Amino acid sequence: MKAQVFRGVNQLSYEEVPVPAIASDEVLVKVQVVGLCQSDIKKIRYPLYEPPRIFGHETAGVIAAVGDAVTNWQVGQRVVVMHHIPCMHCIYCLNENFSMCETYKNITTTAGFTPSGGGFAECVKVPGHIVRNGGLIPIPHEVSFEQASFVEPTNCCLKAVKKAQIAPGQTVLVTGAGPIGLMFIMLVKYFGARALATDLLPSRIEKALQVGADAAFDARNAELSAKVQAVTNGLGVDTTLLAVPSEKAFFQALDCTRKGGKILFFAEFPDEVEIPINPNILYRREIDLMGSYSSSYRLQALSADLVFNKRIDVEALISDHYPLQDLAAAVDRAVQPAAETYKILIYP
Structure with a gap:
């Protein structure tokens, strides 16, 4: 089968690799669509992992083979593959900190080499503990593979919204x-709150309004804080969701968030970044x-419901479609987006 193999920083090789052999409790999925995630891009562009690896984890496809001991899944079923499933019995799982669980962090879905997701290949192997414990989600017949590929990123955003306790009003x-x-804007609106947004690109500011933001501003505007105060009756926002790894955005969040409010870090900052802050501001x-x-494992069913029943419009986020052989070009496009670049989907 064909796969995009990570051979080193910014080195992707479109090559022939063996189809993974499955054990008796495993499932092989033929990948139809896989979303390109910012975490994939970081793994490709920075020296974070030893090659060779096959990345990709926002995966939707069709079951191509099942092991002899697999009883609840059949060849031909359309499924979303969740590459993280926690152990459910460690101290982190018992406190519902599922993403801190070592089993969760140890990615085991694979298309070959060191298991790393495996979605950037024609087929991906799903190990037994994921098959048994809810890591395969059936896709309803009326839902496209493109839509289904959003279940995992929706879960990640939904977890942040729930953690920040975003509520109506x-x-x-x-x-x-x-x-x-x-996607955050869509979820904020779904849960009955008002959404404001910032960005540097005029097209994205306009897109934010199209998907439901009540107001959207240029992040470089020197009057940003004043504008936010104006639309919140001088109070400031209840919560800021940092969806970009920007030190400037954090200090804007401090200026725009009301007393007693919350600031949630969602985007991952470079490790060398340190943000100085006077603790009395927080105090x-x-x-x-x-x-x-x-x-979050607990949010898998709700995430699937939001996507499958079109409670949020994930199709409005899709902008680009690339064949697997052009993954490097897709990464370049994501790093240097055009005016209308949003979510990029890859087709093995």
Whole structure:
């Protein structure tokens, strides 16, 4: 089968690799669509992992083979593959910090080499513990593979929204109106809150309004804080969701978030970044800082419901379609987006 093999920083090789052999409790999925995620891009462009590897994890496809011991799945079923499933019995799982679980963090879905997701290939092997514990989600017949590929990123965003306790009547600032920021806007609106957004690209500012933002601003506007205060009756927003790894965006969040409000870090910053902050700002204004990493096992069913029943319009986020052989060009496009670049989908 064909796969895009990571051979080193910015080195992707479109090559022939063996179809993974499956054990008795495993399933082989023929990949139809896989979303290109910012985490994939970081793994390709920075020296974070030893090659060779096959990345890709926002995967939707068709079951191509099942092991002898697999009883609940059949060849031909359309499925979403979740590449993270926690152990459910460690101290992190018992406290519902599923993404901190070592089993969760140890990716085991693979198309060959060191297991790394495997979606950037024609087929991906799903190990037994994922097959048995809810890591395959059936796709309803009326839902496209493109739509289904959004279940995993929806879960990640939904986890952040739930952690920030976003509720009806609140106002939320989303910094960055890329694919993740736009999904945040949709989820904020779904849960009954008002969404404000910032971005650097005029097209994305306009797109934020199209998907439901009540107001959207240029992040470089020197009057940003004043504009946010104006639309919140001088109070500031209840919560800011940092969807871009920007130090400037964080300080804007401090200026725009009300006393007693929350700032949630969603985007991953480079490790060398350190943000100086006077702790009295947090103390006197009672600002809560929090982070949200990856998805939550508890939210899988709700994430699938949001996507499959079109409670959020994930199709509005899709902008580009690339064949697997052009993955390097897709990465370049994501890093240097055109005016209308949002979510990029890859087709093995």
